[in-house]
Structures are given as structure tokens and as C-alpha cells.
Amino acid sequence: MFKKILVPVDGSEGSWRALNSAVEIGEKFGSELEVVNVIQPYNNAALLAVPLDHATVSQGNSELEKIGDKVLEMAQERLANYAGKTQFHLEVGHPSERVVALSKKLEADAIVIGSRGLSGIAEFFLGSVSSKVAQYANVPVLIVK
Numbered sequence: 285m286f287k288k289i290l291v292p293v294d295g296s297e298g299s300w301r302a303l304n305s306a307v308e309i310g311e312k313f314g315s316e317l318e319v320v321n322v323i324q325p326y327n328n329a330a331l332l333a334v335p336l337d338h339a340t341v342s343q344g345n346s347e348l349e350k351i352g353d354k355v356l357e358m359a360q361e362r363l364a365n366y367a368g369k370t371q372f373h374l375e376v377g378h379p380s381e382r383v384v385a386l387s388k389k390l391e392a393d394a395i396v397i398g399s400r401g402l403s404g405i406a407e408f409f410l411g412s413v414s415s416k417v418a419q420y421a422n423v424p425v426l427i428v429k
């Protein structure tokens with residue numbers, strides 16, 4: 285049931301807790317762990333509202349890519365002692381959509397995700413990414429509180 289587990293991480297404590305849970309499950313089932321970070325580049329609507337020159341936009345987007353790479357590097361360090369196979373994915377676009385699409389593409393058996401992320405507004409139980417992933421994924425989603 286848990287041959288391949290997808291773990292979306294944004295660098296938040298909540299996402300590291302999710303990664304820890306995925307490790308615990310993965311060690312029992314011999315799962316492959318697929319870790320993904322999604323970066324959101326400036327989109328066309330934003331660029332129409334705030335006209336920016338091409339250089340500024342591409343500089344901003346390449347900074348985002350560096351942050352994404354860094355988050356995946358942190359995840360890789362945390363998985364250094366994991367016995368099973370691991371893979372790391374940097375995706376570009378809307379976080380929940382990219383996560384759900386990747387889970388289908390990879391044929392993941394489950395998604396393990398944090399309840400909250402970088403925004404960390406404690407008054408809500410779920411962040412928008414975890415709530416949409418739970419809503420739209422077609423595999424079991426474990427939300428780690």
C-alpha cells in the first residue's frame with residue numbers, strides 16, 4: 285500500500301514533521317520517498333497589475349529557484365540515513381495543483397503532508413495547500429498535525 289510516498293515540503297516545521305512521519309511509515313513498508321517543493325513564479329496576472337521589466341522578473345524567479353533547491357537540500361540532509369530510495373522534485377506552479385499532478389504522474393500510493401506551513405497562522409487547522417491536496421488527491425492523504 286505504501287510503495288511510494290509523496291511528501292510535499294516547504295521548509296516549515298510542519299513539513300519536517302510530515303517528513304519524519306513519512307520516514308517512520310517508509311521504514312516499515314520499505315517505501316520509496318518522493319519529496320517535492322513547489323515554487324510559485326510571478327504569474328501573468330501579477331505582471332499585468334504590476335508592470336516589471338523582464339530582467340527584474342527573471343531575477344526574482346531565479347531567486348525562487350534557489351530557495352526551492354535549498355529546501356530540497358535540507359530535505360535530502362534529513363533523509364541521509366533513510367534506507368530506501370529517495371527522489372527530489374522541484375516543481376513550478378500552483379502548490380496544491382502541482383502536488384496532486386505529481387502524485388498522479390509518479391503513481392504515488394499516499395501523500396504525507398503538514399497541516400500548516402510557512403504562513404503558520406495557528407487559528408486555522410489546515411493551510412490552503414494541505415486542505416486542497418486532501419480535497420483533490422485520488423490517493424490517501426495523511427495530514428500531520
Ligand SMILES: Nc1ncnc2c1ncn2[C@@H]1O[C@H](COP(=O)(O)OP(=O)(O)OP(=O)(O)O)[C@@H](O)[C@H]1O
Pocket residue numbers: 292293294296298299300302320321322323379396397398399400401402403404405410411412413414415
Ligand atoms: N510550496 C510548497 N511546496 C511543497 N509543499 C508545500 C508547499 N506549501 C505548503 N506545502 C505543504 O503543505 C503543508 C501545509 O502548508 P500550507 O501552505 O497549506 O499552510 P500555511 O502555509 O500555514 O498556510 P497558507 O499557505 O494557506 O497561508 C506544509 O507543511 C507542506 O507539507
Ligand SMILES: [Mg+2]
Pocket residue numbers: 294401402403411413
Ligand atoms: Mg503555505
